[in-house]
Amino acid sequence: MDHDDLQRIAEGERAAAKSAEIRCCTSSGCRASGSKEVLSRLKAAVEANGLGDRVAAVGVGCPGLCSAGPVVQTHPDGAAFGKVTADHADGIVSALSGGSAGAVRIDPHQPFFTKQLRIVRATAGQIDPERIEAYIAAGGYEGLYRVLQRRPDEIVADVTASGLRGRGGAGYPTGLKWATVAKMPPGQKYVICNGDEGDPGAFMDRSVMEDAPHQVLEGMAIAAYAIGANQGYIYVRAEYPLAIERLQTAITQARKAGLLGRGVFQTPFEFEVEIRIGAGAFVCGEETALIASVQGLRGTPRPRPPYPAESGLWDRPTLINNVETFATIPAILRNGPAWFAAIGTATSKGTKIFSLTGKVKNAGLVEVPMGTTLREVVEQLGGGTADGKAVKAVQTGGPSGGCVPASLLDTPIDYESLASIGSIMGSGGMIVMDDADRMPEVARFFMEFCADESCGKCVPCRVGTVQLHGLLTKLVEKRATRHDLDTLIELCHLVRDTSLCGLGQSAPNPVLSTLRYFAGEYEALLQPEEFARPTRRSAVPLTVIS
Amino acid sequence: MPVTAAPVDKRLKILDAVIRRQHSRPDALIAVLHKAQELYGFLDAPVLWHVARALRLPPSRVYGTATFYHLFSLKPLGEHTCVVCLGTACFVKGAQTLVDAVAELVAIRPGQTTADGKVSLTVARCIGACGIAPAVVLDGTTHGHVSAGQLTARLEEWTHGS
Numbered sequence: 001m002d003h004d005d006l007q008r009i010a011e012g013e014r015a016a017a018k019s020a021e022i023r024c025c026t027s028s029g030c031r032a033s034g035s036k037e038v039l040s041r042l043k044a045a046v047e048a049n050g051l052g053d054r055v056a057a058v059g060v061g062c063p064g065l066c067s068a069g070p071v072v073q074t075h076p077d078g079a080a081f082g083k084v085t086a087d088h089a090d091g092i093v094s095a096l097s098g099g100s101a102g103a104v105r106i107d108p109h110q111p112f113f114t115k116q117l118r119i120v121r122a123t124a125g126q127i128d129p130e131r132i133e134a135y136i137a138a139g140g141y142e143g144l145y146r147v148l149q150r151r152p153d154e155i156v157a158d159v160t161a162s163g164l165r166g167r168g169g170a171g172y173p174t175g176l177k178w179a180t181v182a183k184m185p186p187g188q189k190y191v192i193c194n195g196d197e198g199d200p201g202a203f204m205d206r207s208v209m210e211d212a213p214h215q216v217l218e219g220m221a222i223a224a225y226a227i228g229a230n231q232g233y234i235y236v237r238a239e240y241p242l243a244i245e246r247l248q249t250a251i252t253q254a255r256k257a258g259l260l261g262r263g264v265f266q267t268p269f270e271f272e273v274e275i276r277i278g279a280g281a282f283v284c285g286e287e288t289a290l291i292a293s294v295q296g297l298r299g300t301p302r303p304r305p306p307y308p309a310e311s312g313l314w315d316r317p318t319l320i321n322n323v324e325t326f327a328t329i330p331a332i333l334r335n336g337p338a339w340f341a342a343i344g345t346a347t348s349k350g351t352k353i354f355s356l357t358g359k360v361k362n363a364g365l366v367e368v369p370m371g372t373t374l375r376e377v378v379e380q381l382g383g384g385t386a387d388g389k390a391v392k393a394v395q396t397g398g399p400s401g402g403c404v405p406a407s408l409l410d411t412p413i414d415y416e417s418l419a420s421i422g423s424i425m426g427s428g429g430m431i432v433m434d435d436a437d438r439m440p441e442v443a444r445f446f447m448e449f450c451a452d453e454s455c456g457k458c459v460p461c462r463v464g465t466v467q468l469h470g471l472l473t474k475l476v477e478k479r480a481t482r483h484d485l486d487t488l489i490e491l492c493h494l495v496r497d498t499s500l501c502g503l504g505q506s507a508p509n510p511v512l513s514t515l516r517y518f519a520g521e522y523e524a525l526l527q528p529e530e531f532a533r534p535t536r537r538s539a540v541p542l543t544v545i546s
Numbered sequence: 547m548p549v550t551a552a553p554v555d556k557r558l559k560i561l562d563a564v565i566r567r568q569h570s571r572p573d574a575l576i577a578v579l580h581k582a583q584e585l586y587g588f589l590d591a592p593v594l595w596h597v598a599r600a601l602r603l604p605p606s607r608v609y610g611t612a613t614f615y616h617l618f619s620l621k622p623l624g625e626h627t628c629v630v631c632l633g634t635a636c637f638v639k640g641a642q643t644l645v646d647a648v649a650e651l652v653a654i655r656p657g658q659t660t661a662d663g664k665v666s667l668t669v670a671r672c673i674g675a676c677g678i679a680p681a682v683v684l685d686g687t688t689h690g691h692v693s694a695g696q697l698t699a700r701l702e703e704w705t706h707g708s
Contacts, residue, residue, distance in 0.1 A: 028674060028675060028688065029675055029677045029678050029690065031688070032675055032678055032681065032687075032688035032689055032690045033678065033690055033691075066676075066677020066678060067677055067678065069677065069678060069690075197674065198671070198672070199672070200632070200633030200634040200635070200637075200671050200672035201633050201634030201635045201672060201676055202672070202674075202676070203672075203674035203675070203676050203677070206674040237674075238580065238617050239670065239672070239673050239674060240674060276576070276577070277576065277577060277580060278576075278615075279576055279579070279580065279615030279616070279617040279618055280615050280616035280617035280671075281614065281615050281616060282671060293576065294573070295573045296571075296572055296573040296574060296575035296576055296611070297575075297607075297611065298610055298611055298614040299614065299615070300614075355635075355676055355677070357634075357635035357676040357677060357679060358634070358635055358638045358639070358679075359638060359639075363635075363676070363677045363678075363679070364677045365677075395634065398634065429634065429635075429676075431634050431635055431638060433638055437638055442638075445634070445637050446634075449671060452671070453671070455614075
């Protein structure tokens with residue numbers, strides 16, 4: 001494969017394109033609502049109407065509006081249909097030539113679509129994720145080609161200049177991480193893609209892996225060249241079978257096309273990628289635990305330093321980035337770091353994908369520039385709550401994050417702003433809650449999750465989360481006193497300050513953030529003390545927090 | 547524990563082929579356990595011993611890994627499996643009522659299998675189908691926007707059907 005071959009494939013694909021396309025979402029969400037059958041009926045309807053020479057029915061990635069699934073779009077007229085069943089197939093095909101579709105139309109000009117800026121998800125909902133030719137025609141692997149014409153340190157400098165920060169949650173500058181691994185002495189190095197998206201309520205990475213597996217591979221290959229690695233691993237949750245299947249297909253195709261393996265683009269660069277499948281452990285999203293799991297061990301974290309950048313997989317320098325981070329890389333190298341750095345805020349560059357779910361009208365995936373306010377996302381893109389009730393809070397960052405009350409919805413989305421109000425960016429889960437959701441119960445839900453997922457290695461997390469869950473249960477069941485609440489707060493600080501890894505350190509966040517903004521709900525559940533207790537000196541009084 | 551010589555069946559041959567394809571590398575343990583569970587339905591002691599010997603690992607490490615990860619089951623599962631997602635999006639959309647409804651109908655708690663071995667009920671921590679919450683996985687197929695009535699109706703088919 002050389003650059004001419006790449007262009008030939010792209011041109012061939014464009015030449016073979018039919019004048020009209022009916023695009024049916026085949027991602028996990030729409031599949032669960034029967035989109036596979038819809039697609040086969042659409043294909044049959046195209047044939048039956050003798051339109052095979054100018055219309056193609058294709059399966060594409062997720063257009064984003066999951067709550068209206070299965071979603072079918074027609075191209076180039078831009079019409080979109082929601083809740084499509086197989087029986088609507090004939091109608092949609094006839095709508096191409098002016099007939100009535102019979103299916104529910106979705107307005108493609110509503111804010112949900114127009115307010116997005118799609119960089120990572122640029123091809124989602126447009127191309128068939130199972131064909132490498134479609135990705136190449138959309139400009140795929142062009143970034144890798146250009147990278148291979150330059151020196152590795154220039155690539156690291158570009159990524160640093162772009163201002164990209166890790167999309168897995170912590171927001172560590174990606175360029176700095178790459179530079180650290182690149183600076184390690186030459187020898188065996190590894191690239192790992194963290195696709196262990198364990199945050200309940202988040203499915204951006206699943207979608208990126210399903211919709212743009214080649215984009216993830218291209219990002220990994222660019223990273224491997226920049227840091228001097230020749231072996232990569234993608235660690236995917238076993239709960240995402242379609243993502244695994246599509247990544248495997250993509251690896252096979254890329255290897256066959258000469259875009260993975262030895263002598264990529266006729267350069268000395270070689271890179272192999274293997275998939276490692278998780279087995280259901282949230283803690284494996286933590287980088288050192290993930291490395292242990294890739295090695296076939298129990299996924300328990302270890303103290304850092306040494307950081308994986310110095311000593312990671314099999315004690316070799318290892319670069320670990322999140323799926324979305326890798327998927328952002330090809331666009332940065334294609335369009336230049338300045339282009340990327342111009343999007344977003346001063347400290348948070350580019351776009352971020354959020355999975356907008358819960359009591360929201362338009363549930364699904366949205367990609368917005370950093371600096372967009374939570375209110376814009378929830379009220380304009382999300383369309384407010386489904387039944388028109390007032391939004392009470394928005395939970396971001398999953399079990400490591402916090403609940404943002406409605407009064408703070410004007411906070412811009414960037415790493416620092418969210419941290420300043422007691423939440424985190426996290427991997428991108430955004431769950432909208434209304435009055436029916438009781439905050440102490442939400443806090444208990446997350447604590448149950450953390451207690452269940454604690455790996456058991458360090459005591460504060462293993463014992464602390466169970467105790468916190470017990471106290472929250474007591475509270476929810478209206479058996480707790482103020483003394484218990486003080487203990488709860490004290491224990492939250494202890495677990496946060498003394499746990500080994502991010503899971504334990506952030507487990508109290510949902511409790512602390514709901515206490516900060518919804519203290520009244522906790523107070524209302526308290527029972528009077530049965531007998532006088534000595535005052536606790538070490539406990540943080542609730543008044544300080546509220 | 548004595549190693550019971552399991553009869554050499556087709557499943558064992560497939561498992562051995564998978565182990566060979568992984569070059570008996572110890573780091574392939576999780577992948578091998580996935581395959582073993584797919585073939586046998588669950589991981590019992592003879593299977594774990596077999597994997598340990600094939601990958602030249604101490605049985606304690608194989609057992610330790612098998613018990614660490616939630617998806618590995620050391621007990622046989624029922625004929626049908628019902629996985630209710632309890633991710634945050636499903637939780638706020640009332641997935642707990644689904645669990646309660648199933649638990650009441652077949653009188654088992656999450657993680658258990660009915661006495662007649664028909665139905666296993668498990669809960670998952672987010673299956674990534676948040677856009678169609680609440681979601682359940684019935685015999686490997688994901689269903690979205692599920693109500694308690696629909697779910698119990700399906701389970702009644704399982705328990706009373708053939």
